Amino acid sequence: QVQLVQSGTEVKKPGASVKVSCKASGYPFTVYYIHWVRQAPGQGLEWMGRINPKSGGTNYAQKFKDVFTLTRNTSTNTVYMELRSDDTAIYYCTREGDVGAFDVWGQGTIVTVS
């Protein structure tokens, strides 16, 4: 079935960077954009950016453009998010489907800064 599976919980030290993966399966990887969404503890959803898996082209929210980088590996159908901010949150990857909405979501990755 169509799914996005994210890597596990991360604990990072202040000032360090962390890389979270999102592996797609069940559909042609290069057809659909992958987006990342942040949810701080007790807070709402916040859009961070997206990547075109076919070209590698990216768009970032202004707030995150200096602390967040998206890359992809088309051989393994995986998108990577490298984060350099000190924000404890859950990070979700999600697919922008044919209907132009986020139709498939990863399970979320908790990143704790400590």
Place this chain on the structure above:
Amino acid sequence: QSVLTQPPSASGTPGQRVIISCSGSSSNIEFNYVSWYQQLPGSAPKLLIYRNDQRPSGVPDRFSGSKSGTSASLAISGLRSEDEADYYCAAWDDSLTRVFGGGTKLTVL
């Protein structure tokens, strides 16, 4: 502060109809599609409504969406206890970014 404005909370009793609003502007809602997401406690969000008023397969017809001008709404009829969740609206913004509402926590009394 979110670009799209939602009431922080809403409530209703079983069987009632509840409406959640989402207010934006001409750079997002007015000329772009709105989608809605349901997030149950401890879970990832789930797509409820896309292209303003379309339901994905598997979403009950108790959920409906609408849009007028710079505002959109999600209506839930025949409220059930399992509808207790957070609800978010989203839209494209003209700056090639996606924007979410701040979320509405729905309580079923």
